[in-house]
Structures are given as structure tokens and as C-alpha cells.
Amino acid sequence: IAAAGHGYAALDMGPTGKLLKPYGDLEFEDTYEAYKEVVLIGKAAGADLVIIETMGDGYELKAAVLAAKENSDLPVFATVTLDEKGKMLTGGNVESVTALLEGLGADVIGLNCGLGPIQLLPFMRDMAKVSSSPILVNPNAGLPRSEGGKTVYDIDADEFATAMQEMARNGATVLGGCCGTTPEHIHKTKLACDDIPVCEITDKNRTVISSYSHAVTFGGRPILIGERINPTGKPKFKQALKDKDLTYILSMGVAQQESRADVLDVNVGLPGIDEPQMMVDVVKELQGVLDLPLQIDTSDPVAMKRALRIYNGKPLINSVNGKKEVMEQIFPLVKHYGGVVVALALDENGIPETADGRLAVARKIYETAASYGIPKKDILVDCLCMAVSSDKNGALTTLETVRRVRDELGGKTVLGVSNVSFGLPMRENINSSFFLLAMQNGLSAGIVNPNLEAMMQAYDSFLVLSAQDENCAGYVGIYGPKEAEKKRQKEILKAAAVNQAAWVSGAAGAGNSNGAGNTSGTGTGAADTGSALKKSIVKGMSQAAADAAKLALKDTDALELINTDMIPALDEVGKGFEAGTVFLPQLLMSAEAAKAAFAVVKESMEASGEVQEKKGKVILATVKGDIHDIGKNIVKVLLENYSFDVMDLGRDVPPETIVEAAVKEHVPVVGLSALMTTTVPAMEDTIKALRKDAPWVKVMVGGAVLTQEYADAIGADAYCKDAMASVNFATSVIGEA
DSSP, X not given: OTTTTOOOOEEEEOOOSSOBTTTSSBOXXXXXXXXXXXXXXXXXXXXXXXXXXXXXXXXHHHHHHHHHHHHOOSOEEEEEOOOTXXXXXXXXXXXXXXXXXXXXXXXXXXXXXXXXXXXXXXXXXXXXXXXXXXXXXEOOSSOEEEETTEEEESOOHHHHHHHHHHHHXXXXXXXXXXXXXXXXXXXXXXXXHTTSOOOOOOOOOOEEEEOSSOEEEETSSOEEEEOOSOOTTOHHHHXXXXXXXXXXXXXXXXXXXXXXXXXXXXXOOOTTSOHHHHHHHHHHHHHHHOOSOXXXXXXXXXXXXXXXXXXXXXXXXXXXXXXXXXXXXXXHHHHXXXXXXXXXXXXXXXXXXXXXXXXXXXXXXXXXXXXTTXXXXXXXXXXXXXXXXXXXXXXXXXXXXXXXXHHTTOOEEEXXXXXXXXXXXXXXXXXXXXXXXXXXXXXXXXXXXXXXXXXXXXXXXXXXXXXXXXXXXXXXXXXXXXXXXXXXXXXXXXXXXXXXXXXXXXXXXXXXXXXXXXOSSSTHHHHHHHHHHHHHHHHTOHHXXXXXXXXXXXXXOHHHHIIIIIHHHHHHHHHHHHHTSSOHHHHHHHHHHHHHHXXXXXXXXXXXXOOOOOOOEEEEEEBTTOOOOHHHHHHHHHHHHTTOEEEEOOSSBOHHHHHHHHHHHTOSEEEEEOOSGGGHHHHHHHHXXXXXXXXXXXXXXXXXXXXXXXXXXXXXXXXXXXXXXXXXXXXXXXXXX
16 A cells, blocks of 8 residues: 555444344344445445444444445455453454354454553454454554543553564554554554564364354364254144243253253244244344354245344354255355354255265265355254164264264264154163264264253263363263262161151151142242242343242242342342353343343332332433443443432533532432543543532443543542442442441
8 A cells, every 4th residue: 555655445333332132222223224324325435445343242243244245345344342351342252253254254354442452462362363364453552541631541652563563473464553543653563564574364264153252163072052942842842932932942042051052053943933033033032141152943044044134143054955946045145144054965866875975965065155155164064863763774874974074075064963763762872872973973063952961971971081071170070069969869868768757757747837848839939939030030031030020929028039039140140240251241131131020029019018219329421522321321220220229311411410410319429431532531520520519429430441540540439340340339339328
């Protein structure tokens, strides 16, 4: 560019400042339309490329990339913002966002804003390890602080250029600067990097899918795909589909996640229902509550397309096969929306009886996929598991095919394991043994029921025996406690046998005196229901939480239910969030579930005349000049769930308005938010005004541009790095008041 004497004009698009449903109120397609409008204007104005930057949510990022790709032929550069732990606002990380963006066909991917070059370097290195695309890095000029009412950054142009040399040497191919950088920063960076050769872009040949929060890679330990969200052979599930009982379907997903499934298969095909709409509804519900990647499993191209469009990540797609018509329908969808596709080794001639025949179909699928721009790494060959009850050699043929796809074709494989035992008694015995054999022959992923103990025992044993469980730590962690419990139960039975008559008499007496075994909904039943309420809130299942609250209120006082189940559930999620094991979407969905339960409890309390006391009033506002309210809205949701009376003044709020409200309501806490560097001085002005006219008020501040040092410099009482920190600070202040 420099040699030619000109530069390129980029159309720059950033975040909307809102969260998409189910975490916020913005629809995916409405988000897409907003970006589409900008893209069309930019294209008409002569933009040379599109840069999508400072994105903290992978779902919003997907909408923006689709808008750019579908409404222009311009190159698309996309960068995201990470926190100091390497997480996006909604929990995504380097691997998950790389999978998403490469699946969608972004031309350049990378990182910008939030951190300086020193803090971003390790995350850029991580991206370079997994990315097959050019990497763009636009760091801030270090970290911000306040000096004399102005925001300054701690890295000058020389330090910045030196740090950016490391970026260039470690895999970054496009370099720039974000907040705090000046033309001098960029000029010196160019001079410092002129003699550094551009890193070669190499295909990492990784088979990866992702959810909003993390990636799952095929090729190491076998991946477990949970098979339970599928109506085949499941009368209760069929009825749930007919009744549109999404709570039941969610419970199937939760149970499989708890049983250590890596991916969830989603099949809702049933005669008499609107499969495309049901598929969309179920995918939305599942990805709103669980963080596992999903396998979109349908033979309906319309259902597949609609699900792929709204899927939050890079999905697994089930399926395509060697039939020309099917490949022509499915491969364009795979290429457009990105994903790893399951390829059944059958074609117009049916299922080949030999491994040679199935490999021939696999080769044909690979070649056809390549003509659509889909590489082999994005294909899992389903080697087809046939019932041994009808074909005695069926399992042997499948195992040979699995092994040869790996060894001869260099491909990855998947099997629906339970098909092998169809028509036989005690199917679990056959399934678990066959699963073990398939893994030994190189199976990349098994579609299994992770709730079955025999299947998981086979899996865990295989990991130990194949040296994939370091020091047997995983096996011991799972089965050590089980062995201890087994021994404990033996001791109990042994002690009981010594005095069996007394034991029986005592048990009967206990049952008559305290209601043990009562099934009327009292006693132990109430405790079980309370546990169900807590679990529903922790899992973020709103309808289940509301239903559990209704049932629990039959036997439990409303205030007791709040204190013993609902608040502890929120505390559990909050602690997980602070520890980094729970991400923002899960935090928000748990808050929504608690809100649904609170609504039921509140109705009961109003009917009985009970009153739930509020902890105290808190004012929230985004400061003058700043139109972003995403962080403030998240804090509001959590504060309200912890029984605070929240007064939301909105965004772009002048200092005098905040002070007036604080004085009138005599609030103990004010929370101020700012996302932009240029509006932090307005935050400082607001704090000074509060100190003058409302000196009793404690001020908590938060926002992407703030640090503890910055908060101290502008006179805040607390820097809250996230929503839970805001809840904790408000609780400490109200408790002191």
C-alpha cells in the first residue's frame, strides 16, 4: 500500500451495545438487518473492505459477518475484544471465535481493544496456533488512567512499536492500534516491523466445532455426542414434541451435559409437526441454557438452513451422503454457514456391503465437497453401524471402515453406536463392547447415550488403556468416590444384618412417626421440590423454575423458599462466574429463571398479604455522552434478582440528573457505567457532583475502559469488574447502612 502511494478505505462496524436474545432483547435477524443497512451504504460509498471490530459477543459477530458476506463481495476483517482472562463478554475464547469466523469465511480474523499489546500477546499466540487465517491485532496503547481530568495511556509510541514487533514475529500479519494510539504509534510500528518477514499462513488441519463459549476438537480423545434429543424409540420425547414441551427437551440436554457429553445431537423430526420451526425453537432454547456445541440432525433442508442461521457457534451438521441430489442441497449450506458435516458412506446404490465400497463413497464425498470449497477436515465420515442381529459381519465391516478412513484417507469418523445391537436383549452389553472396539480402531466420535453407566465405563476405561488419561486422574476422580460409596453401603448392610429385627422395627416406627416415605408432597417431598427449584435456577431453566416454585409453595413459606433455595442458587452461579467456570450467558439465564420463580412467589405473597422487603435502592446510569448500556442492563438484572430496588436512569445521563435523583431518593449506592474512553471524564464529573451534594452516597463504577487504578483516580468507592462484583458491593454497603 505504501509503495503504491495510497491506502484502502474500510467500512468500520462495531457492536450495537445490546445483547441478543435470549440474554437481551435484540432479535438475531433484527441485528442482521441493522448491519446489512450499514454494509449496503458502505459498499455504495466505495469501501474497499469491511472491518468488524470490538465485538464481545460471538452471536452478534455472526450477524455482522453474515450481513457483510451476503450483501457485498468485499473482504471481511473481524476482530474481537477479550478481557484479561482471554474471554469475550459472553464467554467465548480464542478457539471458539476462530472456529466461528473461519467457518463463516472471514478473510482476516483477530483481536482489538480492551488490552495493550503486552497483555494481548499471549492470546494472539494462542490464535496463531489454531488459526488457518491471517491475523489482525489492534491493541490499545496499554492501560488507561486519569491525569488532570484527562484519560492517558501508559505505553508511548516507542514501547508500543517494540511490543508490536513481538506480535509480528509471533504470527500477526496485520498490525494497528486502538484506544490511546496516535499516528506516531502507527508510524513507529511500521518502521519497527519493516524488516520482519510476514509469517506464512498455514492450514492447521483442525476439525473443530464450537458453542458460544468453547470449541470441541476432533482427533484427540474420542468425542461423546449425546443421542437423547431424538424421537426415535422414545415415546415420552415424541409426546413432548407434540405438546411443544421444551422444558422436557431441555431436561434431556441438561442430563446429558451432566453425564459428560461433549456435543448434543438435536433431532426433532416427527410427522405432524412443523419441523423447521420446532428445530429453531429447540436450538434457541438449548443454546440459551447449555454451553455444549450442537449437532443439527435433520433430513429437511429447510429445517437445517434455519437452524444453521441462528446457531450460536460453528455447528456439527448431520448429515450428507454420497447421493448427488443430497450433496447439491447440503454442501452449499455447509459452505455458507460454516460447520463440520457428517457424511454417511452410502449413495444411490445404497449401503455398500464392504469396507472398500464405503471408502469409495467417502472419497466421492471428499472430492465433491472440495468443489464447494469444503475441506476434508470439515467432514466426519459416518461408517454406518449395522445391526449384527441381521448381518453377522456388520460390526466387522464397520470397524474395518473406521480404521481405513483414518489410515488410508486421513479422515475423521463418527458412528451411531447403538444401532449395532438392534433386535437383541441386554443391548447395553453389545453397545459398550462395540464402542470400545470402535475407539480402538480410531473412532473420532460416538453418538451414544452418556447416561448409561456401561457406555461411560467403556469410555473411561479406554482413555486409561490408550494413555489418554494422564496418571489415570480422570478415572480415579470419577470412580474413586463411587468405590468409597460402594464400601460404605456394604458396611451399612453388614451392620443392619447384625440386628435385622431391630432395624426393621426401627424403620417401621420411624415411618409411622415422622412420615418417611410419604408421597403426598410433604416431608421429604418438599425438600426434593426445593432442590428441583434450586437446580432449575442454576441451570437457567425459566419454565422449570416457575413450575418448581408453584409446587414448593404448597408446603413451604414464600420467604423461606426465597432464602433457602432461590438466593443460594443465585449465589452458586455468582461464585461460578467469579471463578470463571460460569459465563455471562449462563449468569443471565439463571437470573431470568430466578425472575420467573420470583414472579410466582410474589403472586403467592400478594395473595397471602406477605411483603418481601427490598434490601435498598440503587441508582444506575450510563454517564453523559455514552450511549452504551449493555453493562448497566446486566447489572440491573442481577441487582433486582437479589431484591434491590433499582432505579435505572438510562444512558447519556447528565451529572445533575443523577445527583438530583440521588438526593431526592436518598439512595445509599449509585452505579455509573462508561464504555468509551472519551466519556470517563463525565464519570469523574458525576462523582465530584455527588460528593458535593450527596456525600453519603457510595459510588461503584464499571465499564470496558476502566481499571482499579482509574477508578481510584476519579474518586470512586469501588471498581466493579463485572455484574457480580456490583451485587457484592451493593450488598456490603446496604448491610452497613
